Structure formats: C-alpha cells, structure tokens
Amino acid sequence: MELFDRATPQENRLSASRLTWWMIVVVITWVLALLLLDTFAPNRPVKRESELDHFYYGSIGSDISGGLPVRVLQVLPATFPQYLPQDAPHDLTAFGFIQQSGEPLPIGFSTRRQLIDRTAMNCATCHTGVVRESADTDPLILPGAPANTVNLQAYFRFLFDVAADEDFTSKTITDALEDQGLDSPLDWLLYPIIIPRMRAELLARQERNAFLFDPEYPAFGPGRVNTFDTFKVDQLAPYYAEHTIHIEPKEMFGNVDFPSIWNQRPREGLALHWDGNQTSVRERNFSAAIGAGARPEDMDIDSLFRIENWLRDLPPPKYPFEIDAALAQKGESIYREYCHDCHDFTGRSIAKVMSLTEIGTDPYRSYSYTQDLLEAQQDYTEGYFWAFENFSVTAGYSSHPLDGIWARAPYLHNGSVPSLWDLLSPEGNRPVAFELGVEVYDPIRMGFDSERLAPSDDGYRRADGKLYDGGRFILDTRLKGNGSQGHSGKRFGTALSDSEKHALIEYLKTM
Numbered sequence: 001m002e003l004f005d006r007a008t009p010q011e012n013r014l015s016a017s018r019l020t021w022w023m024i025v026v027v028i029t030w031v032l033a034l035l036l037l038d039t040f041a042p043n044r045p046v047k048r049e050s051e052l053d054h055f056y057y058g059s060i061g062s063d064i065s066g067g068l069p070v071r072v073l074q075v076l077p078a079t080f081p082q083y084l085p086q087d088a089p090h091d092l093t094a095f096g097f098i099q100q101s102g103e104p105l106p107i108g109f110s111t112r113r114q115l116i117d118r119t120a121m122n123c124a125t126c127h128t129g130v131v132r133e134s135a136d137t138d139p140l141i142l143p144g145a146p147a148n149t150v151n152l153q154a155y156f157r158f159l160f161d162v163a164a165d166e167d168f169t170s171k172t173i174t175d176a177l178e179d180q181g182l183d184s185p186l187d188w189l190l191y192p193i194i195i196p197r198m199r200a201e202l203l204a205r206q207e208r209n210a211f212l213f214d215p216e217y218p219a220f221g222p223g224r225v226n227t228f229d230t231f232k233v234d235q236l237a238p239y240y241a242e243h244t245i246h247i248e249p250k251e252m253f254g255n256v257d258f259p260s261i262w263n264q265r266p267r268e269g270l271a272l273h274w275d276g277n278q279t280s281v282r283e284r285n286f287s288a289a290i291g292a293g294a295r296p297e298d299m300d301i302d303s304l305f306r307i308e309n310w311l312r313d314l315p316p317p318k319y320p321f322e323i324d325a326a327l328a329q330k331g332e333s334i335y336r337e338y339c340h341d342c343h344d345f346t347g348r349s350i351a352k353v354m355s356l357t358e359i360g361t362d363p364y365r366s367y368s369y370t371q372d373l374l375e376a377q378q379d380y381t382e383g384y385f386w387a388f389e390n391f392s393v394t395a396g397y398s399s400h401p402l403d404g405i406w407a408r409a410p411y412l413h414n415g416s417v418p419s420l421w422d423l424l425s426p427e428g429n430r431p432v433a434f435e436l437g438v439e440v441y442d443p444i445r446m447g448f449d450s451e452r453l454a455p456s457d458d459g460y461r462r463a464d465g466k467l468y469d470g471g472r473f474i475l476d477t478r479l480k481g482n483g484s485q486g487h488s489g490k491r492f493g494t495a496l497s498d499s500e501k502h503a504l505i506e507y508l509k510t511m
Helices: 009-040 051-057 070-079 152-164 170-179 187-208 229-233 237-242 281-291 301-312 325-338 364-368 371-381 498-508
Strands: 109-114 116-121 128-131 140-143 224-226 255-257 353-355 396-398 433-435 452-456 459-461 474-476
Touching: 051 109, 051 140, 051 301, 070 116, 070 152, 070 170, 070 187, 152 187, 170 187, 229 237, 229 281, 229 371, 237 371, 255 364, 281 301, 281 371, 325 498, 364 396
Parallel strands: none
Antiparallel strands: 109 116, 128 140, 224 255, 353 396, 433 452, 433 474, 452 459
16 A cells, blocks of 8 residues: 555646746846846956056056945036036046046046946056147147146045035935936935945045145145155054054155156166155055055055056157257257266166255155154055065155156156256246146246246236236145255256257257
C-alpha cells in the first residue's frame, strides 16, 4: 500500500512550469540588479578618451567624498543669482570657469556616479588659462596654464551663501530642475535627503575656513589661491588639535598665483612650488589633489598617473601673436646675461631657493609652509605608497624656468605684477592696483591688458581721475601678502634701457 499519492502528469507539468517561471523571474531580477548596479554603482567616474579631455574632465578622486550633485550645481546660479558677482551671467562662468560647448559642466569639473552624478574640481580647474587678442575675438584655451580667470574664493562664497539661505530647500531645487528641464522621476525621493546633507556639509566647510572671509584677509581674486593655509584648518585640523599646535597669524596670508604645469619631465628633482618646498613631481601632484578635495583613501590613482604622464611632455603653448624676429634676436643676448643662470633649464642656479634678503619679494608665502605643516602632511599620508617624503621647509622662493612665460602673467609668486614690462620696472614704479581676470592680451607689455588704478579714499581712480566702476576684481599691492616689491635692481634687469627691455620681452615670447 502506497503511503503518498503520486502526482498526476498534469500536476508534474504544472510544477515544472512554475519552476521554469520562477527561474526566469530570478534570472530577470538578477540581470536587472546587475544593470541597476552598473548604472548606479558608487565611485564610477565618467571616462574620457582623449588625454586632453581627461585632463579637463577626468576624476582625481575629489568627487568621491566631496562631490556636489551635478544637477543641483547646474541650477544654483540661476536659482540664487543674488549671490553671484555683480553683472555676472547666471551660470558657473560667473566665477571665471571656462564652459565648452556641449559639455554639462565647465573645464575643471569631473563627474562620478554615486547613486546620482556628483562633481568636484580636478587639476584643470586651476591650470587652464584663456587668452584673447581682443574682446571681439574667440578665446584661446591654454591647458596647463594658470587659470587666469577663475575666482575660487568667489565660487566658495557663493556656495556658502546659498547653503545659508532658508530658501535652499528640496522644493526650491526640484522646482528649478523642472523649470530648466533637468528633472527626473526620482527627484521627489532623492532631494529631501540630499539637500539637507549638502547644506550641512557646506556650512561645516565654511566654518572651518572662516579665515578666508575675514575682512582683514586679502581675497584671492581670479587666478590666485591660498595653497597651504586651508590645510591647517580643514584636512589637517585634527592633527593640529591633537598636537595643540598654535598657528601664528603671519602664516595665514599665503596667497599665490596659479602656476603653469606643462613640461614636467625636466622639472623632476627641481625645487617645486613657489617656495621650492618639494622636489618630487608626483608628490606635488598628490598634494594638489588633496588641495582639490581628494582624501588620501579616495585618490583615483590610475587617473592621476594618466594626468601625470601626459603633463610630463605637454609643451608650453606657442605665443599666438606676431613676433618681431629681428628684435627677439637682439633680446637673446640680454636674456643670457640677465635671466639664463637662474631661469633656464641649463642655468647654473635653475630652481635655486633664493633667500628673502636676496630676492626681496613679499615674504608672506614663505611664512606659510612650516615644520608643523610638514609633519602634519606626513602623518596624514602615512601608510600610502605615495606618502609624502620630499617636502622641506625653506626660507625663500624658487627661481623657476621661464618656458611659456608669456602665458603666466601676472608675475611674481603672488601675481602682484601685471606684466613683464612692469616686472622690469623698478619696484617703486610698478602699479599699486590693477584688474585681475582679464582675457585680452597686451603684447607690448607682455601680460594681460589690465587697467592700472590708483587707490583713493572712495575706491580706485582711473588714469583720467575718474572713479573706477569696471566691476572687475582689483588686486591691491598694499595689502598683506600682495606686495609687488623685490626682483628689482641692476641684477634683475630693471636698469635696462627701454629698447633693451622691449628686445628682452620679444625674445621671451619665443620660449
């Protein structure tokens, strides 16, 4: 006698059919899960094929922990125009960023998928310049050049002001996304979570970097940045607190001009950074990545190595305007007498750290990099294969090579001298105040066509005595860290005749 009834053939077929359907559902679910995982996978950067586009838009890892939502950033300028610079366009070009046609974000902003697309700055943010022959001509973009139009401090202030505005809510942002055609079906679910978190992160960052917005602190302006002082109060603040390190007030005025970063191969082993505190190109690159917001654990190593390899042999841009060959030939002998030893790759004193007494330039950047900061950096990067080992504390400024010098205006480490002509003038004859962020080039003086201004009790005066109302940022060399003194005297060419200076400038255009 059988204890259990056997399944009928029809029941067997039904059971097999159910099993087949369940297997199909499992497979489809698994495939969909893989597709969704691939679509929304964390830490998946947007890839670019060409080396130039990778430099412009590739990730260095700063978008992993410090990235902002791409679509939110896209709508913020038009949604909060009251916090933009005066008369600026209602987009990110308001801060001098370079927007290429067809790109969702300006040069210097990478994109990475982390459930949503997030963006942060990369190397190109600070190292892509732009020049025009006149206001009516198309801009010439210069990869690897100082970002002469980018005002990072104004950009940060905008973000902080928006974060502090009570209207910065998920509803405001979702409405703006819809108005600009950037909305998606999941916005109602995502942004009530994203916006409060974004607000909190921005306000915390503002609090850590409050010294940058102190009225006593000279603003960056376009083309400049404080390289190291923000580390002390931001990324390295826990180390400073743990070791009860007192920061001297004079340390915190280290504003400098963005440097060029082309032609890196022959620079390996030279005294890098304005004060010559680093000899490793790779360590310099990783330090810059930290400055752009990448944490040590977030470094996109492959991407950074790709940029490093490309920059090794990136040539300086050729001077784009006419050169008087005969005049340049006359200038070559002047260059060899006055500039070659300190500023030529074959010079005896190339990239030598010159003491403040010897060079005489503004001292504040040299105060910025301290032994405490060096030890904090070493602690911060300990255990990584690229950990910092080649930083040192110096007491002066490095005599850098002059390749592509035409595109590196304004001059001196703090960008306090608008043109080569002004640098070849005695320090007392240099402009006291001038515009930053200009794109139009002045081929006679070899620098950007910045208006020179005279300080007055009610602002700045033009050459005709009228009050300046041009709306640009004014660099005032009377402010702490902005001094234009130094690199002056017979040794430095300021005693040359006008004709000799013109010849030297013409030759420097060929480098």
